[in-house]
Amino acid sequence: MSDFAELRLDGVRRRFGGRDALAGLSLTIRRGEFIALLGPSGCGKSTALNCLAGLLPLSEGSIWQDDARLDTLPPERRGFGMVFQNYALFPHLSVRKNIAFGLQMRRLPRDEVRRRTDEAIRLVRLEEHARKLPGQLSGGQQQRVAIARAVVLEPSLVLMDEPLSNLDAKLRLEMRTEIRRLHQTLGLTTVYVTHDQEEALSLADRLVVLRDGHVEQIGTPQELHNRPVNRHVADFMGYRNLLPMTVTAVDGERVTVGNGAGISLSGIAVGAPAEGDAVIAGIRPEDLHVGTAGLPATVEVVEYQGRELAVEARTADGVVLHLRAVTRPEPGDTITVTAAPDRVLVFPDGTS
Amino acid sequence: MTPRPIETVPPPARLAWRHRLAERGIDRHLALLVPAMACVLALFVYPFAYGIGLSFQPEQGGVFGAYRAFFADAYQRDTLGTTLGLALPAALLNVAASVPIAYRMRGRFRGKRLLTTILVVPITLGTVLTAEGLLNYLGPAGWFNRALTSLGLIDAPLRLTNNYTGVFLSLVITGFPFAFLLILSYLSGIDPTLERAAATLGARPWQRFRRITLPLLAPGLATTFCLTFVLAFSVFPSAILVGDPAGETRVISIAAYHAAWEVYDYPLGSAIAVIMGVAELVVVGVVLGLRSLLYTGSTGGKG
Amino acid sequence: MGRRRIVATPGAWLIWGAVTFFLVNLAGVIGAVLVNSVGSRWFDTWLPEEWTTRWYATAWTDFGLFQVLIVTLEVAVLVVSISVLVGVPASYVLARRSFPGHRLVYLLFLLPILMPPITYGIPLATVLYKFGFAGHLSGVVLANLVPSIPFVILTMTPFIEQIDPAVERAARMCGARTWQIFARILAPLLIPGILAASILVLVRTVGMFELTFLTAGPDSQTLVVALYYSMSAAGIRAQQSVDAMAVIYTATMLVLLVTALRFVNPTQLVARVREEPD
Numbered sequence: 029m030s031d032f033a034e035l036r037l038d039g040v041r042r043r044f045g046g047r048d049a050l051a052g053l054s055l056t057i058r059r060g061e062f063i064a065l066l067g068p069s070g071c072g073k074s075t076a077l078n079c080l081a082g083l084l085p086l087s088e089g090s091i092w093q094d095d096a097r098l099d100t101l102p103p104e105r106r107g108f109g110m111v112f113q114n115y116a117l118f119p120h121l122s123v124r125k126n127i128a129f130g131l132q133m134r135r136l137p138r139d140e141v142r143r144r145t146d147e148a149i150r151l152v153r154l155e156e157h158a159r160k161l162p163g164q165l166s167g168g169q170q171q172r173v174a175i176a177r178a179v180v181l182e183p184s185l186v187l188m189d190e191p192l193s194n195l196d197a198k199l200r201l202e203m204r205t206e207i208r209r210l211h212q213t214l215g216l217t218t219v220y221v222t223h224d225q226e227e228a229l230s231l232a233d234r235l236v237v238l239r240d241g242h243v244e245q246i247g248t249p250q251e252l253h254n255r256p257v258n259r260h261v262a263d264f265m266g267y268r269n270l271l272p273m274t275v276t277a278v279d280g281e282r283v284t285v286g287n288g289a290g291i292s293l294s295g296i297a298v299g300a301p302a303e304g305d306a307v308i309a310g311i312r313p314e315d316l317h318v319g320t321a322g323l324p325a326t327v328e329v330v331e332y333q334g335r336e337l338a339v340e341a342r343t344a345d346g347v348v349l350h351l352r353a354v355t356r357p358e359p360g361d362t363i364t365v366t367a368a369p370d371r372v373l374v375f376p377d378g379t380s
Numbered sequence: 381m382t383p384r385p386i387e388t389v390p391p392p393a394r395l396a397w398r399h400r401l402a403e404r405g406i407d408r409h410l411a412l413l414v415p416a417m418a419c420v421l422a423l424f425v426y427p428f429a430y431g432i433g434l435s436f437q438p439e440q441g442g443v444f445g446a447y448r449a450f451f452a453d454a455y456q457r458d459t460l461g462t463t464l465g466l467a468l469p470a471a472l473l474n475v476a477a478s479v480p481i482a483y484r485m486r487g488r489f490r491g492k493r494l495l496t497t498i499l500v501v502p503i504t505l506g507t508v509l510t511a512e513g514l515l516n517y518l519g520p521a522g523w524f525n526r527a528l529t530s531l532g533l534i535d536a537p538l539r540l541t542n543n544y545t546g547v548f549l550s551l552v553i554t555g556f557p558f559a560f561l562l563i564l565s566y567l568s569g570i571d572p573t574l575e576r577a578a579a580t581l582g583a584r585p586w587q588r589f590r591r592i593t594l595p596l597l598a599p600g601l602a603t604t605f606c607l608t609f610v611l612a613f614s615v616f617p618s619a620i621l622v623g624d625p626a627g628e629t630r631v632i633s634i635a636a637y638h639a640a641w642e643v644y645d646y647p648l649g650s651a652i653a654v655i656m657g658v659a660e661l662v663v664v665g666v667v668l669g670l671r672s673l674l675y676t677g678s679t680g681g682k683g
Numbered sequence: 684m685g686r687r688r689i690v691a692t693p694g695a696w697l698i699w700g701a702v703t704f705f706l707v708n709l710a711g712v713i714g715a716v717l718v719n720s721v722g723s724r725w726f727d728t729w730l731p732e733e734w735t736t737r738w739y740a741t742a743w744t745d746f747g748l749f750q751v752l753i754v755t756l757e758v759a760v761l762v763v764s765i766s767v768l769v770g771v772p773a774s775y776v777l778a779r780r781s782f783p784g785h786r787l788v789y790l791l792f793l794l795p796i797l798m799p800p801i802t803y804g805i806p807l808a809t810v811l812y813k814f815g816f817a818g819h820l821s822g823v824v825l826a827n828l829v830p831s832i833p834f835v836i837l838t839m840t841p842f843i844e845q846i847d848p849a850v851e852r853a854a855r856m857c858g859a860r861t862w863q864i865f866a867r868i869l870a871p872l873l874i875p876g877i878l879a880a881s882i883l884v885l886v887r888t889v890g891m892f893e894l895t896f897l898t899a900g901p902d903s904q905t906l907v908v909a910l911y912y913s914m915s916a917a918g919i920r921a922q923q924s925v926d927a928m929a930v931i932y933t934a935t936m937l938v939l940l941v942t943a944l945r946f947v948n949p950t951q952l953v954a955r956v957r958e959e960p961d
Contacts, residue, residue, distance in 0.1 A: 081852075081856060083852050083855070083856075102855075103852075103855045103856055104855050104856070104857075104858045104859060104860060105858075107858075108856060109856060109857075110852075110853065110856040112849045112852070112853055113849075114847065114849060116847055116849035116850045116852065116853035117850070117853075118850060118853070118854070118868055119850070119872065120871045120872055129854070129857050129859075129867075130856075130857030130858050133857055133858035133859045133863065134858055174853075177853075177857065178856070181857070181858070187856075409776060409780065409861075410776060410780070410782060412772035412773060412775060412776045413772070413773045413776045413777070413788070415768075415769040415772070415773070416769045416770055416772070416773030416792070416832055416836065417773070417788070417791075419769055419828055419829075419832050420791055420792060420795065420829070420832065420833070423807065423825055423826070423828060423829045424794070424795050424803060424807070424829050425791070426810065427803060427806040427807040427809070427810040427811075428803055428806055428807075430806055430809070430810050431803075431805065431806025431809065431810075432806075434806070434809070477701070480694075480698055481698050481701065481702060484694075484695060484698045495702075497944055498706065498709075500940065500944070501709070501713075501937070501940065502709060502712075504886055504890055504936050504939070504940050505713075505890070505933060505936055506890040506892060506907060506936075507892065508892055508907050508910055508911050508914070508932075509716070509907075509910070509929055509932060509933060509936075510712065511914070512716055512910075512914060512925070512926065512929045513711075513712030513713055513715055513716045513929075514712055516712075516715035516716055516719055516926070517708070517711045517712045517714075517715040522711075522715060523711050523714075523715060523729070524708070524711060526729065553708075553709065553712065556705065606797075607797075610797060610798070610799055613799055614799025614800060614801050614802070614893070616801055616892070616893055617892055617893075617896075617911055620915065621911075621914055621915065633799070633801040633893075636801060636802075636805055637801070637805070637897075640805050640808075640809070641897070646809055649805050649809075650805065650806055650809070653801065653802045653803070653805040653806060654802075656799065656801065656802045657798060657799075657802040657803075660798070660799060660802070664797065
């Protein structure tokens, strides 16, 4: 079953009450790939996952595993494994029985069930807890059971629906490493849904950014991080400063933009803006620094963030800037802000 | 990886239909509903419709003959007033008395489980046994009159059974615990931190009850009133046993039973049952209508 | 400040007084029956002058109580099993699915609980007589199903709702078919709910007077109906033997009640009317 080359989604679409929850997702997943579906809540990423799993029927489109059509099969016959956001462990079955459940459903011989269950328990390091009920486990342990239950079947595809969102910050980092480790050991093809860009960037081979049911961008973590295709993806990828500007000069890929009130920046154009176009300049806070020459601004809020300080400052004409500083400014101080030119991205001002 | 040519095989028509029905929540799982629906339709809806049909086919007097017979005869007509005269005050008293008591007991205290258990007893015993007990206990030589006499409060025994009082008391004995337990469960569904929040804002105990708890409880009170009223409205065995079934506690269920099962005038019996149902639904409808004007959202608690 | 108030407020006194008064009278009502059933020659005194158990023997033979208890048991077991078998699947669909007409169906199941039994009991009994069911055990069982099935549905709904739907989806993703989900996941998780619903229906069926009264024949009376007949025919039998029967009924109900309270919350015995889902 898991001996396949690729999984293909062809124009998968799902409507809810006349509205598109997912409008035409086409994606080819290669075997062994780790794909993250990323987007804010309500963007259609969970819909996409449930359509893939077979828990939601498609309104249009089809899903293929090589030459076999999958979207007409019920979920139990697709051979996928799934990890749910709230784990969805069977509360009346012990850890071992939870993990063995799927193998028993496949009517595998008793010896094989035992062997593979043992293996999976060892894999997620729950040997001491195998006889406990899910209610007696911590959140992280429950999540490991849920993962073991999904991977023990050696599914052709593992679906993960925000599996870390119910864990506290420290545990989330640990489990992230754990999931990455499991993926590297088992090489299982995985589709992972999350709203946390950091999580997606650190885990995935490729990311799919969704917004309002539409695909905004598909690419590797580097591509998304360095070259978001539009302001929405940029916003999601941590470009907190999105400043409305007008193009004043174009020089190939390099453009100079200004807001007509003293701010002037040069950056790299996304698309092909012409002089006079309204654009958005996107800059990450870590690419804005306190310098000697540049834009004057008044410090309003300072947050301590370990090695750096996060600063919110306002320019004379009221534009709010987010930046990082190494030395502590005081609220009310006037600072000058500079940006590295090759770190500024200029997007067309698409209002959509 | 070049995309393959998209095979535009439309799903078979039958599948598409099923698909579209499933979108709206109609699939084969609904078959699980069928046995229960069949039972309710065959044993509740059909007999009711049959009864309504029967009530319009009296032996004499035309289509509305049975209804006219009921309303023309004062002896029959008054049963409606008698029933309401018993059920409304009893339901009101049960709800009104339950509120302060349940409010006082909403927290935890020792013996709460025991108290609620004791209060369940009269509900489960039912009206027949309560009637028997009331006859013994409130009778002229019963413990109640004996206690009052020996305390010197009365000279002659009070007449408490075989009249309105007896039936009313039987309705209180079974109805009060019912109302109390329901209201208690509604109250425990209201987040106690709301009152504490009100206290930090300077509300005194009465204000906290009046401004916070009572408005959140009000929909529950309306529901409780309806259910208690339905219980009291259907008073039947106790009206016969501890009441005065030929006179002041001749309630409408007695009239219906009498017409259908003793005179064998099924149309009249059905007509009275229909009138009874309508009267009950009118009261419940009015109360629930008023209830819909109230805030009925989350009460922040576990309920 | 500091120490807790020990002296209660007048309001508290009033409330505890009212509760005590109610409980004392309740004890009186039940106690009067109990004492009368084991006494003889009780006229103008606090307690009977002599104590005896012969009224129980009299009641047992005079009212054919063995037969009555068997009938009560048969009716109760049949009603409980049928209403659970029919009601649980229906309540699953109502709790989990939304479909056109959901509210209407829900209301339809709510009505038999909201209506006084006499109102639908009379036409129901007429129909059951027409088809030859009434006067027999089958008629009594059928009539008692009317409030019992909705009651099972309403009682089960919260139990079903508290099972995370993701658990069912997870089972499906593990390869379980629908019937396997029911048998291996839902049934074990619903056992507490089914137990609670069964015991509640049992209590209500044994205590149900009106519907049984309207549909029972001489051979199909349950305990509570037999008790009513013996009471309304007072004067023929000694009052004490009627009371003995009442005590037997009370004891039966109390046994059921104590069993019930091991499984359910007292408020569940009262009613299970949820707000209609929006």
